[in-house]
Amino acid sequence: ARWAGRGFTSRNDVLECLQGFGLTQSTEFTPLSIRPDAKALYAVEQNLFKYHAACYLIHSSIEAANSLRDKYEFTPADIETINTHVAPGHRSVCDITEPKTGLEVKFSIRHCIAMALSGLDTSDDNAYTDEIASRDDLKALRRKIDVDATALDNRYSAKLNIKLINGLELSTTADVGLPATDLDAQEARLVDKFTRLATPVIGQGRAVTAVNLVRDLENQDNIVTLIKAVE
Known part of the structure; x- marks a missing residue:
């Protein structure tokens, strides 16, 4: 970068030219267009970011829970049942049904949803403690949650359904697999x-x-x- 700032130049095809970096540093180099579609985003413009201090597969369910809680302003005491529809991979990665430690909470989709619906800051790493895992109110709320892990087009998306005691049924989807x-x-x-x-x-x-x-x-x-x- 300093050389370039002082006017140092190079050929534009330094990667793919004869004796360029591609052919001299790799045995299987195949030159491809950086962006075949001139209107498409570069890969770096499609980065996904992790905002909650829990498994990334849980993020969509947390986002959906926060969205419904903020929009309808209900409390955990108002909730009758909860259902989150997620991809099958969640079962083996982040469905610890009865977490005992703060670390296990990070991989418990039910407990994280309960935390979000209770207004806890799931982005705070210090929130994931053994005490949080054993809180009676969170344990009671997470046991109202059913995880429907069936096929979805996107492994990161989630559809959250909440039925309140007054009969109102709330639903929303979230997909942290899409760039902002x-x-x-x-x-x-x-x-x-x-x-x-x-x-x-x-x-x-x-x-x-x-x-x-x-x-x-x-x-x-x-x-x-x-x-x-x-x-």
Whole structure:
């Protein structure tokens, strides 16, 4: 990058040309177009991010639970039954029905849904404790949850159905397997996650400095200041 900044140039086909990096560094190099569809997103623009401190397969169910709770403002005491429809892989990965420890909670779709519906912050790693696993209210709520693990087109999606005691039936879907379209909201969540994790280690001031430097990274001559902020 420093050489390029000083005017150093190279051929445009350095990867695929004769004696280029592709043929000299690999025995099975096949040149492909970086983006066959000029309107398609680059792979880096389709990154998925983990916002909850639990198994990623549980994220859609958590998002759906938060959405219904915020929209309809019910309490756990109002709930009669809960059903989450997810892909079969959840059974073997994150369906610990009776978690005993904080670590097991991270892989218990039922307990995580119960936490979300109870208003607990599932993005906080410190929320996943042995005490949380043994809380009677969460245990009672998770036992109202049925996990329907049948075939779905997307292994990350979830459909959550909640029946309230008053007879009202609520339903919504969530799919954390799709890249976000609201990039401002995505940035806000990422900044919140980074600040939460970094502040106890490097302090709030340096965490804020790091965020601001990343936001302005294309205008930085180097990353020395950024590295110093987070080291």
